Amino acid sequence: MSERKAVILVSGGLDSATVLAMARDAGFACHALSFRYGQRHEAEILAARRVAAAQSVVRHVVTDIDLRAFGGSALTSDIAVPKGRSMQAIGEGIPVTYVPARNTIFLAFALAFAESIRAADIFIGVNAVDYSGYPDCRPDYIAAFERLANLATKAGVEGSAKFSIHTPLITMTKAEIIRTGQTLGVDYALTLSCYDPGADGLACGACDACTLRRKGFAEAGLRDPARYRETVSP
């Protein structure tokens, strides 16, 4: 039986945990890729390791990149992560948690990984509904990267692979994502969505990512198994 390999970008959040389950369900042999990139917390990497292990990936590569050298984002510098914003505020403009060219860097590494293992399929959990403010989460951007991938590589140019960037969540609401993962057996207790977790690894419950997650579980009619700090617990 020949297995099709895929590279899955796994952040440790609920979106990428769901994408990984969807890629497995589609029959891919899954190779997970995560980045340690000057987040202010190691908790994300621990969550990524839990998620990848729980879903029995073939291999999980965690690679270090230094985005702090460039600055320019609340996720990689000392800019404060916004808290307690309304859904309307979250939906407007490009947030300070935007990291310049982050998905381009992530997809570039995923492409290198994919070509090295002779995989042609890359999965990324971008979402254009809740994260409409991030330019590198939109369908146009993904299509442009897919085109680039096939011009950039030996495999693409020689025709031995036609790279596809899979974004199965791109038009789903958070509640739909959660219900899909639930059906596929994803254990969301292992995931961490928070932009600003404590040293104890607990989610803040108030940043945009926590707000979207909590709303998603509420709309899906499911209990959120995340552990939040006491002061903000529901």
Next chain:
Amino acid sequence: MSERKAVILVSGGLDSATVLAMARDAGFACHALSFRYGQRHEAEILAARRVAAAQSVVRHVVTDIDLRAFGGSALTSDIAVPKGRSMQAIGEGIPVTYVPARNTIFLAFALAFAESIRAADIFIGVNAVDYSGYPDCRPDYIAAFERLANLATKAGVEGSAKFSIHTPLITMTKAEIIRTGQTLGVDYALTLSCYDPGADGLACGACDACTLRRKGFAEAGLRDPARYRETVSP
């Protein structure tokens, strides 16, 4: 006087040293970017530092990335670097020194750097004449990346910057590149082109990069100031 900033990818080789001089000559305030990426030698980084310092860049960022985790190239693994190949052999096919998605990764970081410092111009010393075998050195690829850059970024989407990927060497022969650099005062003694330098930092003189360099100086009618290992010196 408002200065336009640019990000220049500087490898320590003669091509990128020339590109840096051309960007300076065009009036840009130059920010150099280099990568420590699991080359088998540190000599490249030392050359990049010499080149950047000699040309008085505003800032030189050297960032670590780990391409060894993926393998797949003579430059990042134990595959032997080919030596003594003819110009015809160098021109054919995609060489084992091809690193999967390397320029995509380099340009993605350059884009992050550029957006962070509010620069819209990125310079890279790719060449489609001598390096026709590398898919990510071709004009089609560069045009696709430029398009991506403007979809990928806050600056591109909001219209505060229109990113340009400058490839001033792309159609030049090595001799033309050397003559251009000579006119602009580039000190090629500071550069290192070799794919396989010794622990002493001396160039091998026989890999494809050394072969192209030596031929370029010969055709330009200039003396190559590189220090080669005794056994292969001209």
